[in-house]
Amino acid sequence: MRILRFQDPMGHTHYGSPADDRHADLLEGDLFTGLRPTNQRLTIGKLLAPLAPANIFCIGLNYRGHARETNAAIPEIPVIFMKPTSAVTAPASPIRIPACCTRGPEVDYEGELAVVIGKPARDVPAERAMDYVLGCTAAIDVSARKWQKNSGGGQWIRGKSFDTFCPLGPVLVTKDELADPQSLRLTTTINGQTMQDSTTSDMIFPIAQLIAFLSQDTTLLPGTVILTGTPQGVGFVRQPPVFLKPGDTVTVEIEKIGRLTCPVA
Numbered sequence: 001m002r003i004l005r006f007q008d009p010m011g012h013t014h015y016g017s018p019a020d021d022r023h024a025d026l027l028e029g030d031l032f033t034g035l036r037p038t039n040q041r042l043t044i045g046k047l048l049a050p051l052a053p054a055n056i057f058c059i060g061l062n063y064r065g066h067a068r069e070t071n072a073a074i075p076e077i078p079v080i081f082m083k084p085t086s087a088v089t090a091p092a093s094p095i096r097i098p099a100c101c102t103r104g105p106e107v108d109y110e111g112e113l114a115v116v117i118g119k120p121a122r123d124v125p126a127e128r129a130m131d132y133v134l135g136c137t138a139a140i141d142v143s144a145r146k147w148q149k150n151s152g153g154g155q156w157i158r159g160k161s162f163d164t165f166c167p168l169g170p171v172l173v174t175k176d177e178l179a180d181p182q183s184l185r186l187t188t189t190i191n192g193q194t195m196q197d198s199t200t201s202d203m204i205f206p207i208a209q210l211i212a213f214l215s216q217d218t219t220l221l222p223g224t225v226i227l228t229g230t231p232q233g234v235g236f237v238r239q240p241p242v243f244l245k246p247g248d249t250v251t252v253e254i255e256k257i258g259r260l261t262c263p264v265a
Contacts, residue, residue, distance in 0.1 A: 003027065003035065003135070003172040009045040016042065018171060031172075032118055032134065032222040047091045050137050050172035051116060054223035056083040057214055058141060060156065062229025063202045069232045078205050078213050081156045083141075083166050083227075091169035094265035095142055097246060098162045103146050105243035107264075110141035110230035111188035111196050111252035113181065114168060115207055117224040121215045129211035132220070135174040136181055138252045138260040139227050140167045140188075142244075145236050167262045168225070178256055182206050185255040186231060190248055198231030 004016050004024050015035055016024030026042050027035040031051060060079035061067055067074055089095070097107055118134025141160065148159025175181070181200060188196035205213070210226060235242035244250065248264040 001174045005048040005050050006044045007046045008042050049088050049090050049168040051223055053085050053225040054221040056225045058083055058227040059229040062204050063231040065202055065232030066230055069237045084161050087161055087166035089164040089167050091260055094263045096164045096265050101144050106144050106146040107244045108143045108145050108235040109250050110234055111186055112139045112141050112227045112230050113200055113254055114139035115226045117220045119222055121220040124212055124215045126208040126212040129208035133175050135172045137168055137172045138254045138257050140252055141227055169260050170258050173257050187253050189251045196231050196233035
């Protein structure tokens, strides 16, 4: 199932299945215990992120190509950081350059596959980890690089936590429609120019291994979102560097999921 979360023209929030660019077939029920189709079609007033996450775990340096381009060693265990849920923003909503990013251009893009946990997961073995996955969506891990490197006390979270720094969407695709989430093509474009082009097969730690690692003595609640890392092609390693600026348009496209597009303001 392909699931949208949206507001109708009156501002009421619903789940639905996309019918066309302007309409959705209404779904009733609960995202985690089951959504059911109705016979009602609604006009989409505004798309929202496909869920309001319980927590957001992020994986750094999880693509071999990205490790190579940053001259980093392949990590032996997953590199973990988090984003606050307040960083989440919707498809077509602007990524805003923070006013406190005053030390020159620094805001970077990272297209990522986001995995959504569907039921409580604790001490889950890798061979059963996919049983706990509800589905997947697209994400942009927006990163203020100078804050990430110099203003977080050695931690990455500050430079990745500003408002609008976690676009999600446009749809949540349930795992039954994703036969192999480890073989999806992922591209990122800025103003139509391709910046990242890879597949999820390049992950160092696959999804099941990430869930097993994160759930050790730790409950992953329903609605937990895991950003699984970004492939090569990020802005800060380019010569010259490419950073986001007002007026840009960023699109992350993931095979079988769709396009997540946000303007920059």
